[in-house]
Amino acid sequence: MTINYRLGIDVGGTNTDGVLLDDALNCVAKVKVSTTLDISTGIDNAVASLLRKAQISGAQIKHAMLGTTQCTNAIVEKKGLDRVGMIRLALPSGSAIPPLSGWSQSWKELLGEHFYEAHGGYEYDGQMIAEIDEREIRQLCGQMKGQVDSIAICGVFSPVNGEQELKVAEWVSEEMPDMDISLSHKVGSLGILERENATILNAALQGTAKRFVDGFCAALEKYAIHVSPYFGQNDGTLMSKEYALKYPILTVACGPTNSIRGASHLTKLSDAIVVDVGGTTSDVGVLMQGYPRESSLAVSLGEVRTNFRMPDILAIAIGGGTRVAFSAGEPVLGPDSVGHQISEKALSFGGDVLTLTDVALSLGVMTWSGAPPQEIDLSPAQARCVYTKMLLTVEEAIDKMKTSAEQVPVILVGGGSALLPDHFEGASQVIRPEHFEVANAIGVALGEISGQLDKIVSIDPAQRHTRLAQLEQEVQAMAIQAGACPNSVSVIERSEIPLSYLKGNMVHVKMKAAGKIH
Amino acid sequence: MIITDQMIDDIALGATVLGTGGGGDPYSGTLMAKVAIANAVKPVELIPLESVEDDWVVVPSSMIGAPTVAIEKLNSQNQMLVAFEVMEKEMDCQIAATFPIEVGGGNSLIPILVAASKGIPVIDCDAMGRAFPESQMVTFYLDGLPSAPNTLADEKGNVVTLQPIDGLWAEQFARAITEKMGGSAAICDYPMRGVEVKRSALGATLSKSIQIGKAIREANANGQDATQAVLDIVGGVRIVSGKIIDIERNTGGGFVTGSVVIAPLKATSEASQECVCVHFQNELLLAHKGESAADINNDNMLASTPDLISILDHETGHPITTDQLCYGQRVDLIAYPCDEKWRTPKGIEVVGPGYFGYQVSYTPIEKLAIKHAGEE
Structure with a gap:
């Protein structure tokens, strides 16, 4: 009896997708069911169906992974969030911009009013701005007791040194036992306002995290899948149940990441452009050394400016259900779409909306597996004109995302990808892998364990190689400690940005290492 | 003209154009300025360069240092004010108005912080008409105006006063002190009379950045170029x-x-x-x-x-x-x-x-x- 199956579940807004991979990571079963309001019923349905299809028992599953957009949705819809208390460790610095300064009124009302500035923080070189003050922190705890569900702590330059945040967290737990505490140095990078915002959101998501973690664990229990579950992060690596419960914000945007990782696995490519075509939009992302390229710009989430790790995705209004209109003879594509109602609303299926699917069908570039579509009233010249415009939009998006002028392979995934042709300008080849429609569930099932390092160091140019090698060892040790198999760990990302206007060769170094699950 | 939240956003956008690629991200400057006008002793006024009286003493207010530090270690509420008030002590008089040293990036908004707490106006001018990387690259240096005294303040309350012989020495010393202050400091330099600022500063540069920011905003809203x-x-x-x-x-x-x-x-x-x-x-x-x-x-x-x-x-x-x-x-x-x-x-x-x-x-x-x- 094989006992090496991997279970991958992706809970999206509309569908819950599931896959089973064998020990060689081949997809042996796949399923798409509707996402349910309580999350757990949908997961339960998907798991039941997968076990039945593959004819295996729960005991044969060795690893179980879940990817979900629940946190993204909770933030965008501002639903089910916890009351947050926040302590910024910065005084005497920082008081020119109190916490929540850039947030909308509706957010301020929702989160409550327990946002405090306390003494602490570090300079860029690790010296202290001020000592943390135990009495001050304990007094703030007194003010928050019973008023908040969750605490966020954010100190100046904590990505360089997290000690003060850790010490303050100890004092807070003594005052308020069992309180969930979010530390900013675990959440984000340099840029205190953005990191603080992400930490506050993380604290507000604690209840949401419990719901999806419990939902997944209940389904695993029910089918006798006795493994410790993992959860997909937005950088394409996994975190443990304990970490997911503490840092749920890191699951935000793991959907596009997982589909890029899935595309990589299905094609055996590690560098490519991935186009994930849905009903309303296409997400264009970059696969770099097997992982999605991360965005370098601040990312807004539910109107809140954050800077945590997000895949660099360019979304364009091209999907299977995208509505096509004409303005002065020129085609206009979307941005609105009939979405998942394509088989009722599109012209080819008796509806009254001209969509990109209709255009592709009428040109014969796409085939439909269900009932044969109806003829539509669109001249071949017009259809060609719409299709060319769509193609140009996709090609321009691909070109924008490329990092060099060289031709690159393009991988098409997602339910709507049948729309696109087999050749693009700037693409060396176009690949449509098998199981393309469940690439995201495959992506999360593959996940590896990572460690990340983010600090400012002084690097003497003569010692650069030695110093960087030390840092690489440090980050690899972090990945191993997080649960990665030591001989599989490698550094997958490295950036060095010199600090302008400062002497002493100060460099902002970011590194990430990842390896297989132990 | 009273400075509003909308004008602060427009200045930030316009000054990033005039920043010619440098000058840093004005996001934290925008928030500081908005917090400052919300707590201002009275509405902050932007006044034309021509309306400055000859015998006023005026001084620019700016931040100096590494942008990477400035996005992490934010100013204390009074940091800019401390540098400004020590300058008043040095000059032994009340300073009547302040203005930006450059209209590039975040520094275009810093004078609003001082103006809001002192109840004085911001003058519609600067000393570059853009952003440049070094502090002697100002029209005041071209016109032979003295940089001294310079006052620098960190967030802890430390203040250093410099008496450099010219703008080149000011740049050397101010950079070194800024590093000791943790890589980011508030600075006042080139204090001068109204008659001198009218002769040497570049006028209407803040209102130009407002115009640019507004034009970009409106062109996007109306689908224009x-x-x-x-x-x-x-x-x-x-x-x-x-x-x-x-x-x-x-x-x-x-x-x-x-x-x-x-x-x-x-x-x-x-x-x-x-x-x-x-x-x-x-x-x-x-x-x-x-x-x-x-x-x-x-x-x-x-x-x-x-x-x-x-x-x-x-x-x-x-x-x-x-x-x-x-x-x-x-x-x-x-x-x-x-x-x-x-x-x-x-x-x-x-x-x-x-x-x-x-x-x-x-x-x-x-x-x-x-x-x-x-x-x-």
Whole structure:
């Protein structure tokens, strides 16, 4: 009896997708069911169906992974969030911009009013701005007791040194036992306002995290899948149940990441452009050394400016259900779409909306597996004109995302990808892998364990190689400690940005290492 | 004119255009300014340079240091005020108004912090008309006005007063002290009489950045060409609409230096099909035909410092700073004239191409534009 199956579940807004991979990571079963309001019923349905299809028992599953957009949705819809208390460790610095300064009124009302500035923080070189003050922190705890569900702590330059945040967290737990505490140095990078915002959101998501973690664990229990579950992060690596419960914000945007990782696995490519075509939009992302390229710009989430790790995705209004209109003879594509109602609303299926699917069908570039579509009233010249415009939009998006002028392979995934042709300008080849429609569930099932390092160091140019090698060892040790198999760990990302206007060769170094699950 | 939240956003956007790729991200400056006017003793007024009285004492208020530090260690509420009040003590008088030293990036908004707590106006002027990387690169230095005294304050309450003999020494000392202050400090320098600021400062530069920010915002709302809207205000030329096909960054001397190559978009048939190379040292300093530094010569020159060179997003006209430049961006490269003060022999000596190590002579953008129009 094989006992090496991997279970991958992706809970999206509309569908819950599931896959089973064998020990060689081949997809042996796949399923798409509707996402349910309580999350757990949908997961339960998907798991039941997968076990039945593959004819295996729960005991044969060795690893179980879940990817979900629940946190993204909770933030965008501002639903089910916890009351947050926040302590910024910065005084005497920082008081020119109190916490929540850039947030909308509706957010301020929702989160409550327990946002405090306390003494602490570090300079860029690790010296202290001020000592943390135990009495001050304990007094703030007194003010928050019973008023908040969750605490966020954010100190100046904590990505360089997290000690003060850790010490303050100890004092807070003594005052308020069992309180969930979010530390900013675990959440984000340099840029205190953005990191603080992400930490506050993380604290507000604690209840949401419990719901999806419990939902997944209940389904695993029910089918006798006795493994410790993992959860997909937005950088394409996994975190443990304990970490997911503490840092749920890191699951935000793991959907596009997982589909890029899935595309990589299905094609055996590690560098490519991935186009994930849905009903309303296409997400264009970059696969770099097997992982999605991360965005370098601040990312807004539910109107809140954050800077945590997000895949660099360019979304364009091209999907299977995208509505096509004409303005002065020129085609206009979307941005609105009939979405998942394509088989009722599109012209080819008796509806009254001209969509990109209709255009592709009428040109014969796409085939439909269900009932044969109806003829539509669109001249071949017009259809060609719409299709060319769509193609140009996709090609321009691909070109924008490329990092060099060289031709690159393009991988098409997602339910709507049948729309696109087999050749693009700037693409060396176009690949449509098998199981393309469940690439995201495959992506999360593959996940590896990572460690990340983010600090400012002084690097003497003569010692650069030695110093960087030390840092690489440090980050690899972090990945191993997080649960990665030591001989599989490698550094997958490295950036060095010199600090302008400062002497002493100060460099902002970011590194990430990842390896297989132990 | 009373300064509002909307004006603060417009200044931030417009000043990022005039920042010519440098000057840092104005986001935290925007928030500080908004917090300050919300708590102001009275509404903060922006007054024309001409309305300054001859016998007023006025002083610029700015931040100095590393942008990477400034986004992490934010100002204390009174930090700028502390530097300003020590300056008042040094001058032994009440300072009647303040203004930005540069209209590039976050520093364009810093005077609002002091004005809000002191109840004094902000003067619609600056000493660069753009952003430059070093503190002697101001019209006050060209006009021989003394930099001293300088007052620098950190967030802890430490204040250092300097008496440098000129702007060059001020730059040396202020940088070193800023490092000791944790890489970011508030600074007041070049205190002067109203009569001097009227003679030496560049007027209406804050209102120009408001106009630019507003024009970009409105052009986007109305679906118009935002780059053209900017050009209508600054009176320059669109050198090329193109795509970034190469970018190179180096480090040296504490600055981020490098170059970016822009290939013309296919659609713009009226323009030449040649690539354009733009060099930067924090700010965008030089644009020429060709694809590398080997092509730098007087014949290929398209624009050079001290004239302003900005890279705007082709779709939205939003300025792109040098640290945000990356392969594949669709951009409009524009260049427009600097103030005449920068075109004097001393101006060219202080901020011309030679100072930044480029072996070319400076030709005003208007002449270069006519020359290249004639070639096509």
